[in-house]
Each structure stands twice: as C-alpha cells, then as structure tokens.
Amino acid sequence: MMRKLVSTGAVAALAMVPALAFGEQASPASASSAVQVAAVTPEMQKLIEAAQKEGKVEVILSGQVPRKLREAMPEFEKKYGVKVNFQTGSGRKHAERILAERRVGRFTIDVWLGGANTALVQLVPNKALASFPELLVDPDVKDQSKWYKGKHHYTDPEHRYIFTWGASPAYNISYNTKMVKPDEIKSYHDLLNPKWKGKIVSWNPSAQGTAASSVPMFLNPKLGETWFRRWANEMKPVIVTDARQAAEWVAIGRFPIGLFGTATQAEVLASQGFPVAGWMPHPMAEGEVLSASAANLMAMDRAPNPNARNLFLNWALSKEGQALFIKIGEKTDSLRRDVPNNTIEAQYRIDPKGDYYVPFSDPQYINQQDEIIAKLKKIMSEAGYR
Amino acid sequence: MTSAPIAAPPSRRFQWPAAGTFVMMLLILFFGFYIIYPIALIFIQSFNAETVVLGKYELSLINWQKAFTEPGTLESLWNTVFVYVAYTAVAFPVAVLISWVLARTPIPFSRGLEFMFWVSFMLPGLTTTIGWTLLLDPYFGFINVAFKGLFGTDMVLFNIYSVEGIVFAHLMGNAISQKVMLLTPAFRNMNVALEEAGRVSGAGRLRTMLRITLPVMVPPMVVVLMLNTVRMFNSFEIEQILGTPIKFYVYSTRIFNLVREAEPPLYGEATALASLTLIIILLFIPLQRWLLARRQYTTISGSYKPGLIHLGVMQPFAFAFVALVVALLTVVPVLTLLGGSFMTRAGFFQATPTYTLAHWQTVFADPIFFRALSTTFIISISTAVVSPVLFSMVAYILVRRAWRGRAVLDSIFWFSAGIPGMLSGLGLLWVILDTPGLNWLFGTIWILIIVAILQGKLTSIQMFKSTFLQIGQDMEEAARTSGAGWLYTYFRIWLPLIAPTLVLLGTLNFVLAAGATSSVILLASRDTVTLSLLALEYMTTNVGAAREVAGIISLVIVAMTAGIALVARWFGFQVGVRDRGI
Numbered sequence: 001m002m003r004k005l006v007s008t009g010a011v012a013a014l015a016m017v018p019a020l021a022f023g024e025q026a027s028p029a030s031a032s033s034a035v036q037v038a039a040v041t042p043e044m045q046k047l048i049e050a051a052q053k054e055g056k057v058e059v060i061l062s063g064q065v066p067r068k069l070r071e072a073m074p075e076f077e078k079k080y081g082v083k084v085n086f087q088t089g090s091g092r093k094h095a096e097r098i099l100a101e102r103r104v105g106r107f108t109i110d111v112w113l114g115g116a117n118t119a120l121v122q123l124v125p126n127k128a129l130a131s132f133p134e135l136l137v138d139p140d141v142k143d144q145s146k147w148y149k150g151k152h153h154y155t156d157p158e159h160r161y162i163f164t165w166g167a168s169p170a171y172n173i174s175y176n177t178k179m180v181k182p183d184e185i186k187s188y189h190d191l192l193n194p195k196w197k198g199k200i201v202s203w204n205p206s207a208q209g210t211a212a213s214s215v216p217m218f219l220n221p222k223l224g225e226t227w228f229r230r231w232a233n234e235m236k237p238v239i240v241t242d243a244r245q246a247a248e249w250v251a252i253g254r255f256p257i258g259l260f261g262t263a264t265q266a267e268v269l270a271s272q273g274f275p276v277a278g279w280m281p282h283p284m285a286e287g288e289v290l291s292a293s294a295a296n297l298m299a300m301d302r303a304p305n306p307n308a309r310n311l312f313l314n315w316a317l318s319k320e321g322q323a324l325f326i327k328i329g330e331k332t333d334s335l336r337r338d339v340p341n342n343t344i345e346a347q348y349r350i351d352p353k354g355d356y357y358v359p360f361s362d363p364q365y366i367n368q369q370d371e372i373i374a375k376l377k378k379i380m381s382e383a384g385y386r
Numbered sequence: 387m388t389s390a391p392i393a394a395p396p397s398r399r400f401q402w403p404a405a406g407t408f409v410m411m412l413l414i415l416f417f418g419f420y421i422i423y424p425i426a427l428i429f430i431q432s433f434n435a436e437t438v439v440l441g442k443y444e445l446s447l448i449n450w451q452k453a454f455t456e457p458g459t460l461e462s463l464w465n466t467v468f469v470y471v472a473y474t475a476v477a478f479p480v481a482v483l484i485s486w487v488l489a490r491t492p493i494p495f496s497r498g499l500e501f502m503f504w505v506s507f508m509l510p511g512l513t514t515t516i517g518w519t520l521l522l523d524p525y526f527g528f529i530n531v532a533f534k535g536l537f538g539t540d541m542v543l544f545n546i547y548s549v550e551g552i553v554f555a556h557l558m559g560n561a562i563s564q565k566v567m568l569l570t571p572a573f574r575n576m577n578v579a580l581e582e583a584g585r586v587s588g589a590g591r592l593r594t595m596l597r598i599t600l601p602v603m604v605p606p607m608v609v610v611l612m613l614n615t616v617r618m619f620n621s622f623e624i625e626q627i628l629g630t631p632i633k634f635y636v637y638s639t640r641i642f643n644l645v646r647e648a649e650p651p652l653y654g655e656a657t658a659l660a661s662l663t664l665i666i667i668l669l670f671i672p673l674q675r676w677l678l679a680r681r682q683y684t685t686i687s688g689s690y691k692p693g694l695i696h697l698g699v700m701q702p703f704a705f706a707f708v709a710l711v712v713a714l715l716t717v718v719p720v721l722t723l724l725g726g727s728f729m730t731r732a733g734f735f736q737a738t739p740t741y742t743l744a745h746w747q748t749v750f751a752d753p754i755f756f757r758a759l760s761t762t763f764i765i766s767i768s769t770a771v772v773s774p775v776l777f778s779m780v781a782y783i784l785v786r787r788a789w790r791g792r793a794v795l796d797s798i799f800w801f802s803a804g805i806p807g808m809l810s811g812l813g814l815l816w817v818i819l820d821t822p823g824l825n826w827l828f829g830t831i832w833i834l835i836i837v838a839i840l841q842g843k844l845t846s847i848q849m850f851k852s853t854f855l856q857i858g859q860d861m862e863e864a865a866r867t868s869g870a871g872w873l874y875t876y877f878r879i880w881l882p883l884i885a886p887t888l889v890l891l892g893t894l895n896f897v898l899a900a901g902a903t904s905s906v907i908l909l910a911s912r913d914t915v916t917l918s919l920l921a922l923e924y925m926t927t928n929v930g931a932a933r934e935v936a937g938i939i940s941l942v943i944v945a946m947t948a949g950i951a952l953v954a955r956w957f958g959f960q961v962g963v964r965d966r967g968i
Binding site for chain 2: 207
C-alpha cells in the first residue's frame with residue numbers, strides 16, 4: 001500500500017512538469033489522476049479521465065521488437081498516470097492461455113503488441129479481438145493521410161482487427177563478405193547458379209517464422225513456385241532450425257550464403273566484427289518487400305480496462321508514441337510518415353521513393369498465406385526436408 | 387427331543403470399508419483426477435477436426451490420419467528408436483559399472499565424484515550439445531582443427547553432425563549421469579554379507595558382481611531402464627541441433643514442431659503421435675510386475691551389514707575411469723556455460739570485443755529476474771521437502787500394504803509418462819479453469835507448486851518402490867511387535883534406511899522443479915514467472931546475445947540446485963546408514 005502511494009506520488013510529481021509548462025489544470029478525482037497532459041480534444045480528455053479511473057492497462061508484448069518496447073511503457077505511465085502491466089513471451093503461449101480463460105468467462109488482457117500470425121490464426125477466428133477503427137479517438141491518429149500510402153494498414157481479411165504500425169525493408173540474404181561479392185547476387189535467380197550448390201544454409205521457408213519473407217517471394221510472378229522447386233531440388237541447401245547457428249556458419253565461412261531467417265543474427269555478428277553482412281547493399285531485381293514482422297497492435301475484445309486500452313492505442317499510434325517505438329525498437333520504421341526516422345539505422349528506414357510490395361495490405365497475401373505455406377512444405381518435403 | 391439351536395442369520399448391518407480401502411480410494415481419485423483427467427481431455431480433443439475455433443466439436447479421425455500418414459513418420463520413428471537403443475546400450479552398462487564402483491568400492495573422493503554426476507544432470511542439455519559442437523564441428527571445432535593441423539590432413543577426428551554425433555551428445559548429456567544418480571544409492575543398499583558369501587565360496591570379484599550383486603539389483607535397474615524408455619519420445623533438442631542439418635529427423639521433433647512451431651498448434655496430431663508412448667507403457671506395466679514378483683530382492687534386513695569391496699590393483703584404474711567420465715560430462719558444459727557468459731559470443735574468440743560483462747548486466751538489470759529467482763526458490767524448496775515424503779508413503783502403500791487398488795494406482799502413475807509435458811500442460815490448464823473450486827488457483831504460485839511436486843511422481847514412486855523391495859520386513863515387524871506405531875516406525879526404522887533415496891529424490895525433484903518449462907508455461911502468470919521460463923524466453927527471442935543471457939540464468943539455476951544438493955546430501959549422510967570397507 002505504502003509503495004503504491006509513493007509511486008503514485010512520484011508519477012504525479014513528474015506529470016506536474018508539463019502542466020507547469022503549458023499552464024493546463026489537471027483533472028480532479030483520485031490521486032492517480034492528478035497528471036497533467038497537453039491540450040487535447042474534449043473526447044480525448046474524457047477518455048483520459050476514464051482511463052485514469054481504471055488505473056491500469058494489461059498489455060502483451062510478444063516478439064523481438066515488442067519485447068524491447070518494455071522500455072517505452074514507463075513513458076505512457078508518466079504521461080497519463082495509468083499503470084502498464086505488461087507480459088512478454090511467446091505469442092502462442094499467451095494465445096492458448098487467453099483463449100482458455102475466455103472460454104470460462106475470464107478476460108484479463110487489454111492490448112496485444114506482436115506478430116500477426118498468431119492473431120490471424122487463433123485470436124480473430126475466436127472473436128477475441130475488438131474492431132479497431134472505432135477505438136481511435138485522437139483526430140491526429142485518425143488522419144489516415146499521415147500514414148504510408150495514405151491509409152491505415154490492417155493485416156486481416158476484414159481490415160479491422162490487426163493494425164500494422166511499423167515495417168522495414170525485408171532482407172532475406174546474408175553473406176560472408178570475404179567469400180561473396182554483392183555484385184554476384186543481384187537477383188534471386190543468381191542463387192540458382194550451380195556454383196552455390198550445397199553452399200547455402202537456411203531456415204525452412206515453410207516454417208512460420210519465415211512466412212513474411214517466403215510467401216511474398218512465392219506470390220512474386222518473377223519467382224513463384226518454380227523458383228522454390230529449383231532452389232530446394234537443385235541447390236541442395238542445408239536447412240537448420242536455429243537461425244543463430246545458420247548465421248554463425250555464414251560468419252565463419254562454412255557457408256558463403258545464408259537465406260531466410262539469417263539476416264537479424266548476421267547483423268549482430270557483423271557488429272561483433274565478423275565478416276558477414278545481413279543485407280545486400282542493393283535492391284534485388286525482383287523488387288523489394290516491406291516486412292511488418294511483429295509491429296502490429298491489437299485491441300482485445302471485452303477488455304477488463306476498456307478506456308485504458310483505448311487510451312493506450314491512441315497514444316501508441318500518436319506521433320510521440322511512434323517516435324518512441326521506433327527509437328526503442330531500433331529495427332522497424334513507422335508506417336506513420338510524419339515521424340522522423342533518423343533514430344534508426346538506414347537499412348531499416350522506408351525509402352519514400354521506394355517501390356515496395358506491401359504484403360500486409362495485399363488480400364492475396366493475407367488470405368492465401370496458409371495455403372502457400374502448405375505448398376512450400378510440400379515442396380520441401382518432396383526434396384527430402386522435414 | 388430337542389433340536390440343535392439354529393444359528394442366527396448373519397447380520398445385515400452396513401459395514402464400513404477398511405481404512406486401507408478408503409485411503410486407496412482417495413489416492414486413486416486424487417491422482418486419477420490430476421493425471422488421467424487432463425490426458426483424457428487431450429485425447430478427446432484429438433478426435434476434434436476443428437483445430438482453431440474453441441467450443442466447436444466435430445468428431446473425426448482426421449488428426450490421427452494426418453499424423454500417421456505424414457511422409458517420414460515411420461522413418462523418424464525408426465530413427466528415434468535407433469538412437470535410443472544406441473546410446474542406452476552404452477550408457478546403461480557404463481552407468482551400472484560406475485554406480486557399483488562409487489557405491490561399493492573405496493575409491494578416493496567417491497562422494498565428490500558422485501556429486502559431479504548430479505551436477506552433470508543439472509546442466510542444460512542444450513548447453514552441453516553446443517559446447518561439444520564448438521569442439522567437434524568438422525570445420526571449426528577446436529579438436530578437429532588441431533587434429534588437421536597436427537597431422538596435415540583434411541580428415542576430421544570426429545564429426546558431431548552425424549548419427550554417431552547425436553549418440554555421443556546424448557551420452558555426454560544426461561544419458562549416463564541420470565542413471566548413475568538413481569542407481570548409486572540402490573547399490574549402496576547392498577548387503578555385503580551376500581557378496582562375502584560368494585567370495586567365501588571361491589568366486590572372484592567380477593563373478594560375484596555378475597552372479598550376486600547385479601541380480602539383486604534388478605528392481606532399481608529395471609525401473610531406471612523403464613523410466614528412460616517411456617521418455618524416449620521426449621528428447622528433441624539434440625536431434626534438432628545436430629540432426630536437422632543432415633536431414634536426420636526423429637519422432638519427438640515432429641511432436642515438438644506440431645506443438646511449438648505450427649500455427650495454430652496442432653495438439654490433435656501431436657497427441658496421436660505421442661500415444662505410441664502409451665502403448666509402450668501398456669507393455670511395461672505387466673512386465674514390471676512380473677519381473678519384480680518373481681523373487682525376493684531383500685538386501686537390507688535385521689542382519690544387514692553395509693560394506694565396501696577393495697579392488698586391489700584395479701582400484702586406481704577404476705578411479706581414473708570414473709574421473710575421466712566425470713570430466714567429459716562436466717568440464718565441457720561448465721566451461722561453455724561459465725566461460726561463454728563472459729564472452730561476447732560464446733565459443734567465438736574472433737568476436738570484438740571477445741570478452742564482456744554486458745550479459746551479466748542484462749540479467750541483473752532485468753526487472754523480472756529477482757522476482758523469478760524468488761519464485762523459483764519457493765517452488766523448488768516446497769517440492770524438495772514435500773515430494774519425497776509424499777511419494778515415499780505412496781510407494782510404501784504400493785509395496786507393503788495388501789490393499790485393493792494398488793495395481794490401478796500404479797498404472798495411473800505409469801500413464802502420467804504417456805503424454806509429454808507440452809501436451810499435458812494444456813490439459814491441466816483446461817482442468818484448472820473448468821473446475822469450479824479450482825480455478826482460483828490459476829495465476830497463483832500454488833498451482834505451480836502443486837505441478838512441480840507432482841511432476842516427479844513417476845520416478846520418485848518407482849525408485850522408492852525399488853528401495854522398499856530391498857528392505858526386509860523383519861525390522862518393521864520387530865518394531866511393530868515392540869509396540870511402535872506406524873509414524874514412529876517410519877521415523878526410527880524407515881527414514882535412516884531410505885534417507886539416501888529421500889535426499890536423492892528430494893534433490894532430483896528440486897532440480898526438475900527449478901528447470902520446469904513445458905508443464906508450467908501455460909499456468910504461470912506475470913507475477914509467477916520462473917527462472918526457467920525467463921531463460922526460455924531469452925532462448926526463443928531472435929536477438930544476438932539472448933543465448934548467452936539464457937546461459938547465465940541457467941548458471942544461476944545450477945548454482946542454486948548445486949548448493950541445495952550439497953546441503954541435502956550432508957543431511958542425508960547424517961541420518962543414513964554408514965558403510966565401512968572390507
């Protein structure tokens with residue numbers, strides 16, 4: 001009890017600073033609501049007060065980038081005086097538990113930040129997500145012209161449940177810089193050159209973790225099923241289940257090329273002085289793809305703290321929230337185009353002039369993903385890989 | 387003439403069942419509910435064609451059909467059995483030999499060496515495998531590189547990415563150490579008088595061991611072998627790291643992929659595949675009962691005499707052999723774990739900088755770490771204290787009491803091994819949430835304590851049973867005849883005799899509780915995250931230093947369990963029976 005009062009008082013004290021700067025008066029009521037926020041619309045103000053009465057928001061942070069966003073949660077608490085109780089860990093684990101809880105009438109989560117796969121396959125069919133557009137209150141957030149291609153992006157068939165807030169160019173190829181010249185690989189078809197036979201290490205392209213890379217390639221008319229069949233059967237790649245293992249093998253020169261799933265680990269190895277690169281310094285001839293990875297935001301249906309949930313969503317998609325997310329996440333750019341992205345490295349920035357395929361906005365990608373993964377699995381299985 | 391009085395008809399008053407029947411009923415109901423009910427739910431769900439939307443049920447055999455018609459199923463099953471037989475064929479006789487040497491001969495530092503097998507058991511299997519890949523990778527492994535340089539050849543001494551490498555990794559993991567842990571206390575219970583009788587009759591040490599010691603040790607050896615066999619389909623990490631690159635697939639990896647990789651998790655197909663274990667169990671239960679009912683295995687009686695056997699000129703060789711095995715089982719993984727925690731990238735000296743304290747800083751700065759540490763400690767200590775007492779009493783009932791229902795209860799425990807933790811955890815989640823009066827447990831530390839205590843039921847009960855089989859009834863009868871009640875007899879007669887087993891299983895269950903993941907992952911809440919779940923989260927997060935951070939958390943778990951094990955062993959030796967050399 002004492003600790004709660006002390007922390008509440010500290011939050012209240014911190015929140016007085018913007019109030020003094022802008023001359024706004026805090027809303028009355030409980031000690032946790034004595035927090036000053038900048039000028040907002042009456043609707044937002046009402047939402048803030050209601051959220052402060054609830055006092056907390058339950059958030060799941062699932063995935064590499066969302067996990068890092070733990071560091072962003074105190075900013076929300078400081079700004080609004082609403083405590084963020086977050087849980088990290090596997091999306092599958094959380095989905096299983098949440099669905100089991102909901103079956104018996106327990107609703108414990110407000111917001112989900114994470115990958116789209118689990119949400120698409122488990123949460124949406126079980127009606128566990130709330131329709132998103134109606135929850136946006138802040139006019140600044142509702143203004144779709146500020147977003148990439150002038151619209152909000154939803155990665156579900158009905159375009160209303162899984163809001164994709166961030167993306168970055170997808171890099172599928174990592175390579176040993178002492179063994180491969182980037183000019184040797186300007187097209188994915190260059191990977192079918194017999195000189196690379198047996199020299200490529202990769203995740204299985206039918207594994208769920210590679211869908212964001214392999215499915216767009218499958219749908220690309222310049223690549224498609226033919227390319228995958230040739231790659232699996234002619235190039236005899238070595239398939240592993242551990243991305244770190246694959247990237248290390250590329251870094252020490254056991255394999256000159258890594259594909260599917262090796263880029264992130266390769267970048268870390270590069271930063272540790274190994275002769276490896278996690279991306280090609282030029283776009284591939286078949287075109288570039290934007291990958292959302294786990295940069296999705298979802299509102300849980302029948303949330304225990306619905307107002308705090310809505311406030312969190314509006315804050316997360318605000319310019320301030322997005323700037324914080326990409327700065328802390330480091331590996332994803334915001335799809336909100338008025339957010340400065342000089343806080344992230346160049347290879348993660350969305351080029352305003354870039355011509356990207358945007359899978360998470362393509363109905364074909366969303367609706368056919370399972371079918372394509374099944375086809376990829378069959379191709380790999382026929383080539384002897386399980 | 388008067389007729390003989392007619393006897394009164396027998397009374398038709400209701401007679402209460404004997405106390406033993408009540409106790410058995412309660413035990414069967416309790417353990418049946420906890421073990422069989424979740425398994426039944428999982429099995430019922432495996433016949434549901436609907437895998438996504440909860441609440442819908444469409445009776446179908448589709449999951450079973452898909453599971454067994456998937457290409458490569460038979461091949462992966464054969465691979466699993468082959469690898470298991472290969473490493474057990476080596477590990478079992480080696481473990482028996484080492485257990486005999488440690489328990490029955492006065493080799494120097496026998497207690498310390500035995501403890502090192504416990505440490506080997508505590509070390510994470512993945513770390514051991516990775517450590518050996520750093521030495522035996524055909525391209526950059528230190529040993530192979532040195533071999534090539536020394537002999538100027540391109541040939542490798544040993545390629546760990548091979549079937550032989552997989553078998554080797556199992557041997558260097560838990561295959562030997564777990565058996566030594568379980569068998570050494572059993573060998574220590576050997577009555578030296580039996581061996582003396584053999585020697586007096588002219589048998590040499592080897593013949594005595596083969597004709598007297600080993601046959602008497604059949605109960606614990608059979609139990610250890612069976613416990614390992616029913617868990618054959620649980621091992622997948624080694625095969626995943628070493629087997630996948632060479633297209634060597636095993637059955638358990640398929641189950642793992644269906645549960646952990648598929649989206650949504652395909653529990654129905656995984657259950658179908660896992661059901662093979664139940665078939666093995668159905669064969670084992672009657673086999674075990676037949677084997678143990680064939681003869682007496684008493685070694686500890688009123689005339690029990692503990693003792694050691696001197697090996698003469700073979701003594702130093704025996705010590706060297708055990709010490710070598712200990713070194714192989716502990717040095718590499720400990721160096722990998724400890725040394726790797728201070729390296730930017732464990733095992734890679736080319737990284738810049740090579741050494742760093744950043745991983746340790748990450749661990750101690752993680753806001754969840756200290757909470758997870760205290761949660762793990764509470765759960766593990768509770769398990770270590772409660773589980774051996776509880777299961778020793780259950781085992782006593784199964785062995786020493788002629789109450790009805792023992793076969794049913796014993797079978798229930800065996801069935802608990804029929805489904806891997808990653809499946810039974812889901813069944814338990816459903817049971818806890820769906821049962822009125824139980825769902826308050828959800829999200830609390832209490833359910834984790836209950837799961838952790840009951841996690842070690844099969845191994846604990848079977849090991850206690852084999853221990854009780856070694857102990858003669860004469861001492862208990864003498865105590866009872868003298869007027870001692872059951873509790874007094876338990877503490878004054880049984881406890882000193884089973885103290886080593888109590889300590890062993892208390893420590894073993896402490897280790898299992900501290901490392902539990904599959905069985906608790908769905909039941910843990912934000913406030914009850916354990917160290918092993920935190921380590922798992924780091925391991926499965928695809929960021930650069932996560933494995934090193936997970937390794938440090940594993941190191942903390944090992945340090946905690948080793949510390950407790952040392953204390954427990956000291957306590958056990960204080961209250962247990964002492965041995966002396968002959």
